[in-house]
Amino acid sequence: MASISSLGVGSGLDLSGLLDQLRAAERQKLQPITAQKTQEQGKISAYGRLQSGLSKLQDAVAKLNDGGLYQSLSASVQGEGMTATTTEEASPGRYEVTVTHTARAGSLASTGVADLETTQIAADAIDPKLTVTFGDDTTKDIALTPGATLEEIRDAVNADAEAGVDASIIFDGADHRLVLSSRESGADAGVKDMAFSGLEGGVTLAGDPDTHQPGRDALLDINGIEITSTTNTVEGAIQGVTLTLDPSASGETMSLVVERDRESVKEAVTAFVDAYNEMKSTVGRMTNVTGDAETAGELVGDRTVRNVESQLSRNLVDPVAGGDITMLSQLGISLQANGRLEMDADKLDEALADNPQALVDFFAGDSEEAGMAGRLEGTLGRMLGDDGTIQSAISSSETQVSSLERRYDRTEQSIERTIDRYRKQFSQLDGLIAQMNSVSSYLGQQLTMLNNQFSQN
Incomplete structure (x- = not known):
């Protein structure tokens, strides 16, 4: 308990100040409890950050453990005017593509x-109606309004979702023309003709063949195989590959x-290496020993982190049996003295080019937990599960915080x-001192009176 200043005597005693000092001294008993609670709350926060880092690593490992990753294909195009994408149905191959011309939508203008x-x-x-004839000789009737102008005809066409054309x-500098453009590209979908019924007398509105595209x-x-497509998105010509042609490809x-x-x-x-190193950096900050409790990491010496x-x-270092690649180092990935991973990109490229199947066997293996990624995924799953290592540590600290809060309340009471x-x-002391002061004052008065009597005699 902290020292208490000397008390005064008689009426000079500061009882309120003394009581405040006693309260402050008693409340020092709460400081260790508060410090322990702050420490446990810091641990909970740190465990949460560790959990987040491990979850990110788990996602990266899951991708490496997915056999589909190693079976996926990519398409690359040399030349301008075309792009290509693949699906899981594609197969490796090389193709020469010559574009004679690209697909286009048809259009036709009316007379002026x-x-x-x-x-x-x-x-x-x-x-009244407008009848549109398409390239495959099918027709579409679009209802018109009696008394319609050219603009109202245009609006009627655009309001018809099934028209197949936009208007x-x-x-042209002299006259106004109604232009119909196919909503879809291809020869069959192209506009071939337009005809009107119910025209005003003397009006000769019709399609102008000179404007036909x-x-x-x-x-x-x-x-060497000729391919046609109604659109510039060519699907099915090469199984699992979609070609997209630009008009400039012609x-x-x-x-x-x-x-x-x-x-x-x-x-x-690379994402796996980065996620692992990021997790190690997080752990490094949490376990940093500075010699100062205020700046040291929250989990210095923590058993959960060590595990x-x-x-x-x-x-990471245990060999993976059954394949040509058994160690990460064979892929150019080495575990450094500080616990972080370092990757040699050139060596990884070499492994990918020379023996891609060995890479599959090493990371994914022939079953869910056979390869290194599968092994890591199992370990991380046990750490991050509802009853796993991290959640158990969090629950333990939360229990400790609750216990400290109850202890704090009891101590405060x-x-x-x-x-x-x-x-x-x-209060009793104050009354007693007041009484003593009163007696002292009375005795002083009596002594003074006696002294005066003796002096007169």
Whole structure:
């Protein structure tokens, strides 16, 4: 208990100040409890950050343990005007693609109209319509409104979701023309003709054949085989591969290579190394020994952290049996003295090019937990599970925090009872000192009177 300043005597005694000092001294009993609670709360926060780092590592390991990663293909194009994507149905191969011309939508303009305000459809027309003929000779009737102008005809076409064409108006410098453009590309979907019924007397609105631009299929050659497509997205010509042609591709010859997607595998391995190193950095900050309790890591000497690091390190260095590659070091990945991983990208590229199957056997193996990634995934699963290592540590600290809170409350109540007892005692003391002062004052008066009597005699 902290020292208490000397008490005064008589009426000079500061009982309130003394009581405050006693309270402050008693409340020092709470400081160790608060310090322990802060320490446990710091541990909970640190365990949460460790959990987050391990979860990120778990995601990276899961990708390496997915056999599909090593079976995926990528497509690369040499030349301008075409892109390619693959699906799981694709197979490795090399192709030469020559594009004669790309697909386009057809269009047709009407004969000219001098004044947009002029009525084109008779006001008394019965069921007037615009009939559009397409490249495959199918037709589509679009209902028009009696008394409609060219602009209202345009609006009626665009309002019809099933029209198969979009309408616009172009001014050629002398007249206004209604232009119909196919909503889809290809020869069959292209606009071929337009015809109106219910026209106003004297109106000769019709399709102008001189403006006709027929729809066109894309025409290309793949390794000597002629291919047509109604759109510039060519699907099915090469199984599992989709080609997308740009209008600039017409007349171009390009090379297409479909091969194992080494880059995705390399990215997955790099992500694993980065996630592991990030987790190690997190652990390093949590276990940093500075000699100062205020700046040291929250988990210095923590058994849970030691177990986590030990298990992960063992998973990384233990050989994987059954394949040409048995150690991470054969892939250019080495475990450094500080516990971090270092990757030689050139050596990894060499392994990917020379023996990709060995990479599959090492990381994914022939079963879910056979390869190194599977082994790590199992370990991380046990650490991060609902009853795993990390959650158990968090629960233990949370239990400790609850216990400390109850202990704090009990101690605080005990302190208040002690202060109440002091207050009562001081009150009694105050009364006793007051009484003694009164007696002292009376005796002083009596002595003074006696002294005066003796002096008079």
